[in-house]
Amino acid sequence: MSTDLDRLHVVVTAKVKLNDLVTRFEFVHAGGKPLPPFSGGAHALVEMRDGDVTRLNPYSLMSDPLDPSHYAISVRRDDAGRGGSVFLHDKVQVGDRLNLGYPVNLFALDLTARKHLMIAGGIGITPFVAQIKQLQSTGGAFELHYAARTQALATYADALRAAHPARVNLYLDDQNQQIPLERLLSGQPPGTHVYVCGPRGMIDWVLTTAHALGWPPEAVHFEEFLAPQPGMPFTVELAQTGKTICVGEHESLLEAMEREGVDAPYLCRGGACGQCETRVLAHDGTFHHHDHWLEEHDRNGRKIMPCVSRFEGTRLVLDR
Amino acid sequence: MTIQFNDETFRDDYTFRNSDWAIRRFPFPFHEDSYMYSVNMERHRGGPEGSVYAKRFDVDEHYISEMRDRALVLAEDPLRCQSLPHMTLAGWDLLELIMVNKSEDYPDLFELDRDGNKWRWINKPLSIDDSFIFMDEASLPYGPMEYITRQTQGDFAVLDQRENNLWMDAGMVTTQADWSLDFDIGMNFFEWHAPVPLAHEMGVFKRALKFLLNVQQGNPARRLNWTMTVNPLLDTSPENYHKWGVQKTTLTPENLGRKQHLRVELQTFYRLPRSNALVFPIRCYLIALEDLVTIPKWGRRLHRVIRDLPVELATYKGFIDNRPLILDYLSQFDDGLPTSPGVWPDLDSEPPLRR
Numbered sequence A: 001m002s003t004d005l006d007r008l009h010v011v012v013t014a015k016v017k018l019n020d021l022v023t024r025f026e027f028v029h030a031g032g033k034p035l036p037p038f039s040g041g042a043h044a045l046v047e048m049r050d051g052d053v054t055r056l057n058p059y060s061l062m063s064d065p066l067d068p069s070h071y072a073i074s075v076r077r078d079d080a081g082r083g084g085s086v087f088l089h090d091k092v093q094v095g096d097r098l099n100l101g102y103p104v105n106l107f108a109l110d111l112t113a114r115k116h117l118m119i120a121g122g123i124g125i126t127p128f129v130a131q132i133k134q135l136q137s138t139g140g141a142f143e144l145h146y147a148a149r150t151q152a153l154a155t156y157a158d159a160l161r162a163a164h165p166a167r168v169n170l171y172l173d174d175q176n177q178q179i180p181l182e183r184l185l186s187g188q189p190p191g192t193h194v195y196v197c198g199p200r201g202m203i204d205w206v207l208t209t210a211h212a213l214g215w216p217p218e219a220v221h222f223e224e225f226l227a228p229q230p231g232m233p234f235t236v237e238l239a240q241t242g243k244t245i246c247v248g249e250h251e252s253l254l255e256a257m258e259r260e261g262v263d264a265p266y267l268c269r270g271g272a273c274g275q276c277e278t279r280v281l282a283h284d285g286t287f288h289h290h291d292h293w294l295e296e297h298d299r300n301g302r303k304i305m306p307c308v309s310r311f312e313g314t315r316l317v318l319d320r
Numbered sequence B: 001m002t003i004q005f006n007d008e009t010f011r012d013d014y015t016f017r018n019s020d021w022a023i024r025r026f027p028f029p030f031h032e033d034s035y036m037y038s039v040n041m042e043r044h045r046g047g048p049e050g051s052v053y054a055k056r057f058d059v060d061e062h063y064i065s066e067m068r069d070r071a072l073v074l075a076e077d078p079l080r081c082q083s084l085p086h087m088t089l090a091g092w093d094l095l096e097l098i099m100v101n102k103s104e105d106y107p108d109l110f111e112l113d114r115d116g117n118k119w120r121w122i123n124k125p126l127s128i129d130d131s132f133i134f135m136d137e138a139s140l141p142y143g144p145m146e147y148i149t150r151q152t153q154g155d156f157a158v159l160d161q162r163e164n165n166l167w168m169d170a171g172m173v174t175t176q177a178d179w180s181l182d183f184d185i186g187m188n189f190f191e192w193h194a195p196v197p198l199a200h201e202m203g204v205f206k207r208a209l210k211f212l213l214n215v216q217q218g219n220p221a222r223r224l225n226w227t228m229t230v231n232p233l234l235d236t237s238p239e240n241y242h243k244w245g246v247q248k249t250t251l252t253p254e255n256l257g258r259k260q261h262l263r264v265e266l267q268t269f270y271r272l273p274r275s276n277a278l279v280f281p282i283r284c285y286l287i288a289l290e291d292l293v294t295i296p297k298w299g300r301r302l303h304r305v306i307r308d309l310p311v312e313l314a315t316y317k318g319f320i321d322n323r324p325l326i327l328d329y330l331s332q333f334d335d336g337l338p339t340s341p342g343v344w345p346d347l348d349s350e351p352p353l354r355r
Helices: A084-091 A123-139 A157-162 A180-185 A200-212 A252-260 B020-022 B063-074 B085-105 B144-149 B204-215 B238-250 B296-308 B311-316 B323-331
Strands: A007-015 A022-031 A041-048 A053-060 A073-077 A097-101 A115-121 A142-149 A170-171 A192-197 A222-223 A234-238 A244-248 A279-288 A308-318 B081-082 B110-115 B117-121 B128-132 B155-162 B167-171 B221-230 B260-271 B278-289
Touching: A007 A252, A022 A084, A041 A084, A053 A073, A053 A084, A053 A123, A053 A252, A073 A084, A073 A123, A073 B128, A115 A123, A123 A142, A123 A157, A123 A192, A142 A157, A170 A279, A180 A200, A192 A200, A234 A252, A234 B117, A244 A252, A244 B311, A279 B117, B081 B085, B085 B110, B085 B155, B085 B278, B110 B144, B128 B155, B128 B311, B155 B204, B167 B204, B221 B238, B296 B323
Parallel strands: A115 A142, A115 A192, A142 A170, A192 A222, A234 A308
Antiparallel strands: A007 A022, A007 A097, A022 A073, A041 A053, A041 A097, A234 A244, A279 A308, B081 B167, B110 B117, B117 B128, B155 B167, B155 B278, B221 B260, B260 B278
16 A cells, blocks of 8 residues: 555646636546546545656546546646645646556545535535536435635636536635535535535534534545645654654655655545554654644654654654 | 366255366465464455466356356345445446456456447356446346346455445345345444454454555455355355254264365455445355365365364354364374465475375
8 A cells, every 4th residue: 555556657638727726637548548437536646756856646536437538637736835736737748648546535425425515615626526427427416515716716616507507506705705604504404414625724614513513423524635734854763664864845754755765655645544644652842743634642742644744853753 | 278167056966066176276265374363464466377366356167056056046035135225336336347357357258348338248158148338227137236246256245435434235145154144234344243253352353444444446455264164055144044054963074074165255355436335255165175185285284273273263163063073084184294384285395195
């Protein structure tokens, strides 16, 4: 489950600028074969070789899950990030070859639900685009509530509204429109599941409101991919491999381990799946946890998620 | 190689036999001279040519007769095949997985032609040639899961994944080691494993579930499980215990080598792409002890494993009463010599039995 995971070799067949921030990329199999089908909500890791840095960033697949002819992702440019989205926007062109991981779904539809209530913020729309296509083919009631900053930045809103006028609701910040969350969550038929994908604040808002209204936790689903944050360089001792490595300002602890040839497990690389959880053996300093996997009692020097979290201090020893 | 299919029965007159080919490729499950539970998972990525691990869905000489036995079980008890309403998509995933893999792995036996959603499936051993519309249930004589698993050896548990758990929400179960789909349908992973002794205390199921939830597309896994069965019965179900349980009392020193079988399950695990469900094919292989001991290493080792097995496990696996008889038989084939590590027969390097 780590670096030797098989890759899908693809060719970029389209690069479409959708607005000031978001560009869509489409891929086909480099060998001309069908790509594996996937389930709505799945993501794929995109491998980016940017000079001597290799990044693997997760992006939600937003093409039709039942159509194996191509995949599509939509990438929001983040100029303050570590450069993955900027690399895709500026460097990757039609005709380029890329490697993708196989689709992985950490935000799947619960197919026992009677109704799917979807709440999207900004670029968080992408997994819903695929889920809606899936439900169109297989049947299933859904309702989408989509908040964006402006009409121009409401990526895919026009297409979704044209296809599903009665099911898609748009809320624009610059028009002072807000999702009437409490009313929405109060008025759903039994068996409804709610799904939220968007910025952290929106996810917290939905989780808190659903909890306060008595929603069963298993009917509330969320996904937020965290890009690893840049930070101060730090040094780590790896007890199993006997290596001492330096984590640079613009790389994650996981990437630094991989650079040094340490076989560390991973799956989502976004702080969500739990696969890279690592035990802390000793430390003298402060953790900067950015994941939403670890329990609170593990955050104080017991465990760390190397895909997104960092450390600042004089000594850190990990069981790896 | 071309497979010569046997015409044989797994009930009544029990004409089931393993050829020398089938004996040598039997999936012997003990890699050392003792056995205890473990989460013994590995990637399902092929294996030595000719072994049962080489293909993704192994087809052997028992194929046609096993499918005939399955049809008999289903005719008597249709509840051996069930699929809850939300599992139809997973059924199509499974149909595609099996058809694509079998047609690639055994092009002389199976053919799949796909033109968009218009599919044609040819199964030569079973003389089937069907054209249908993928994802259109009305175009097949059965639901997609039932259709393809009536043509594929092994039981199939199709598990929905939600709430960080796995749910037994569909399956085709006619060759099982004493468990019931009709009883387990709708249960989660911990519920359906509740009867297993010792393993819960060892944390085996928590670790196994964590592993299974992370089985991903393109990266299937496998493990072996085993038990003992008197007579080559595929259908050792709780539903029919009144028919087969009593057969355990028919063993004698004279007939034991012929009637007592080691039953091994090759369990594989695949993520299904469209439904995000997991499928858990459970393939049953049977071997009579008199055939097993023709491999000297296996004769020595099985004697030691059965002798040293904890009472709880021998009880759970259903042969505690017959263990003394089985050991009397097997001890004739254990001369005390050391055995080589690993599961393979090692016929060229392991010494013959010293009498």
